[in-house]
Amino acid sequence: MVKPFAxxxxxxxxxxxxxxxxxxxxxxxxxxxxxxxxVFAQSSPLNIIGKGRDVIINQKTVNLPWIQWQxxxxxxxxxxxxxxxxxxxxxxxxxxxxxxxxxxxxxxxxTLPAKFINPYRYLDITDLTKTTPLQIxxxxxxxxxxxxxxxxxxxxxxxxxxGKKIIIELDKPSFFQVSQGKEQAxxxxxxQPSNTLFDDIKPLKPLENSGIQEEEGDEIRNDNLSxxxxxxxxxxxxxxxxxxxxxxxxxxxxxxxxxxxxxxxxINPSAITTRDINWHNDLFFSKKYVSLNNNSDLFxxxxxxxNLKSFNLNLQPxxxxxxxxxxxxxxxxTAQNSEAxxxxxxxxxxxxxxxxxxxxKNRDNWLSSPILNRCIMAWNDMGEVKFDRIMLEEIITTTxxxxxxxxxxxxxxxxxxxxxxxxxxxxxxxxLSDNEIVFIVENNLVKDKIVxxxxxxxxxxxxxxxxxxxxxSAKSLAAKLDINDQITLNTGTIPANFATxxxxxxxxxxxxxxxxxxxxxxxxxxxxxxxxQKASRSAIAVDNQGKILLVAIHNRVGGLGVTLSEFAAILxxxxxxxxxxxxxxxxxxxxxxxxxxxxxxxxxxxVHNGIGVFYRQK
Numbered sequence: 001m002v003k004p005f006a007x008x009x010x011x012x013x014x015x016x017x018x019x020x021x022x023x024x025x026x027x028x029x030x031x032x033x034x035x036x037x038x039v040f041a042q043s044s045p046l047n048i049i050g051k052g053r054d055v056i057i058n059q060k061t062v063n064l065p066w067i068q069w070q071x072x073x074x075x076x077x078x079x080x081x082x083x084x085x086x087x088x089x090x091x092x093x094x095x096x097x098x099x100x101x102x103x104x105x106x107x108x109x110x111t112l113p114a115k116f117i118n119p120y121r122y123l124d125i126t127d128l129t130k131t132t133p134l135q136i137x138x139x140x141x142x143x144x145x146x147x148x149x150x151x152x153x154x155x156x157x158x159x160x161x162x163g164k165k166i167i168i169e170l171d172k173p174s175f176f177q178v179s180q181g182k183e184q185a186x187x188x189x190x191x192q193p194s195n196t197l198f199d200d201i202k203p204l205k206p207l208e209n210s211g212i213q214e215e216e217g218d219e220i221r222n223d224n225l226s227x228x229x230x231x232x233x234x235x236x237x238x239x240x241x242x243x244x245x246x247x248x249x250x251x252x253x254x255x256x257x258x259x260x261x262x263x264x265x266x267i268n269p270s271a272i273t274t275r276d277i278n279w280h281n282d283l284f285f286s287k288k289y290v291s292l293n294n295n296s297d298l299f300x301x302x303x304x305x306x307n308l309k310s311f312n313l314n315l316q317p318x319x320x321x322x323x324x325x326x327x328x329x330x331x332x333x334t335a336q337n338s339e340a341x342x343x344x345x346x347x348x349x350x351x352x353x354x355x356x357x358x359x360x361k362n363r364d365n366w367l368s369s370p371i372l373n374r375c376i377m378a379w380n381d382m383g384e385v386k387f388d389r390i391m392l393e394e395i396i397t398t399t400x401x402x403x404x405x406x407x408x409x410x411x412x413x414x415x416x417x418x419x420x421x422x423x424x425x426x427x428x429x430x431x432l433s434d435n436e437i438v439f440i441v442e443n444n445l446v447k448d449k450i451v452x453x454x455x456x457x458x459x460x461x462x463x464x465x466x467x468x469x470x471x472x473s474a475k476s477l478a479a480k481l482d483i484n485d486q487i488t489l490n491t492g493t494i495p496a497n498f499a500t501x502x503x504x505x506x507x508x509x510x511x512x513x514x515x516x517x518x519x520x521x522x523x524x525x526x527x528x529x530x531x532x533q534k535a536s537r538s539a540i541a542v543d544n545q546g547k548i549l550l551v552a553i554h555n556r557v558g559g560l561g562v563t564l565s566e567f568a569a570i571l572x573x574x575x576x577x578x579x580x581x582x583x584x585x586x587x588x589x590x591x592x593x594x595x596x597x598x599x600x601x602x603x604x605x606x607v608h609n610g611i612g613v614f615y616r617q618k
Contacts, residue, residue: 057088058149274289414432
């Protein structure tokens with residue numbers, strides 16, 4: 001008989017042995033940044049027979065990542081979960097099981113298998129073809145999803161306990177999409193209106209400045225109609241029926257499919273329902289309401305909780321263009337192109353010239369330097385995170401003994417003095433201010449000198465491994481540098497320990513530090529209006545277990561957006577210990593599983609950079 005104490009020691013030895021074996025097995029991956037992932041390892045390789053990002057639905061191509069594989073004698077089809085909800089109207093319910101996803105779509109209320117295959121979590125919709133009219137065809141690796149075209153028979157308003165409610169009667173299930181702006185929403189049904197549908201619809205006039213746009217950025221014009229005396233209007237285009245809702249101030253819209261063949265439209269301030277989805281073992285998605293001010297203010301909070309210390313995931317800054325730091329794009333496009341599984345918008349930028357305004361450091365490469373002593377978040381591949389206000393300090397020394405202090409690398413923030421631009425800026429540097437003096441440096445040897453004219457008139461090629469030293473309003477400094485001078489660079493940060501972190505993203509202001517609200521926008525050179533305005537907000541934070549939180553908030557229920565002080569209080573309430581405010585307003589957006597999940601993508605602006613969540617390949 002084993003004594004309890006001896007038994008405990010025996011079990012402890014087994015545990016330690018398993019831990020040591022696993023740790024030793026991962027040592028090569030700690031060096032390379034690639035880790036073994038038993039969580040997502042397939043028991044046997046999938047027999048994948050096709051995959052892509054685009055699907056043809058009733059003869060129209062849409063962005064909907066998909067995959068097909070064969071199990072035994074059956075072909076299975078998977079579609080990206082969040083994209084399926086946004087494009088098809090398949091509602092995803094709360095779940096704690098990463099491999100099972102409850103859904104709600106007309107009379108089909110069941111649980112679909114879910115399978116993570118980097119970078120998407122796919123819903124296996126094979127069973128839908130057995131119980132619904134859905135048909136799936138793979139024609140030369142072009143996936144087609146076909147439903148018989150439905151007919152919209154009737155649309156009417158009914159009494160509701162809160163807000164307003166509209167019923168849409170169809171003759172059969174249909175795919176549908178919902179797009180919401182500030183004062184209007186558009187429900188697009190893949191179906192034709194019946195001959196009698198318009199009998200009770202009054203003549204309507206166009207609505208201007210709805211704030212709703214297509215994902216590509218073109219405003220909806222022809223079908224954007226405003227009721228003169230009713231809550232909704234109806235129009236049709238290309239075998240689709242569009243229901244245009246005139247939203248009362250402070251209201252949201254939620255569309256739910258129901259049996260038999262109904263769409264239920266709820267219009268009220270808290271129409272959007274909460275849910276928690278365990279997306280995979282190291283990533284948790286949540287939408288929930290958080291109250292402040294003795295429950296007088298209610299905010300819908302979208303968040304992603306990430307466990308970086310498991311070594312299955314990592315974070316990296318992502319840019320709209322991998323070949324240059326100049327440019328903007330929809331966050332969804334940037335995230336998909338970089339194959340991120342999730343993302344949030346990040347630092348500030350100049351929307352006119354599309355240049356970065358804050359630090360972006362990726363794999364030890366300074367894509368853009370800090371400005372104005374603003375706050376940043378730094379992290380490494382081990383999941384260690386640090387927040388602080390920092391400055392870059394680069395000491396430039398010539399063989400003649402002259403020294404210059406440079407605080408800017410690849411920055412769109414223009415100041416008098418010297419700045420350095422590398423090939424990460426792009427193939428060319430175009431002067432950003434008048435009368436710049438530019439030195440071309442090759443292998444740390446000054447090769448040429450160019451005196452610029454008006455801003456924008458001179459474009460200078462940046463060869464790989466070369467860099468430019470740009471002097472602005474600093475002729476006396478530039479005069480100390482000559483052709484053939486040898487240069488030594490010593491690049492660091494203040495505080496100095498931040499130079500060792502491979503990843504840094506900057507924005508500001510700092511909201512929380514060690515469970516304390518430390519908001520001080522004036523210190524970080526933000527205007528008084530910025531510090532007090534109510535707006536959409538996004539943040540990156542860390543909780544008391546070292547997990548990363550990506551958070552997005554828009555309007556309070558029935559009112560305007562969130563102030564920075566309210567945002568800090570909300571972050572504390574959901575478990576954040578330290579937190580950095582990111583770019584906000586129309587830039588605020590969160591991506592997961594092929595779709596923007598915190599707002600209608602039609603209202604989200606193009607952004608310069610973001611923070612991407614990546615699955616670490618073996």
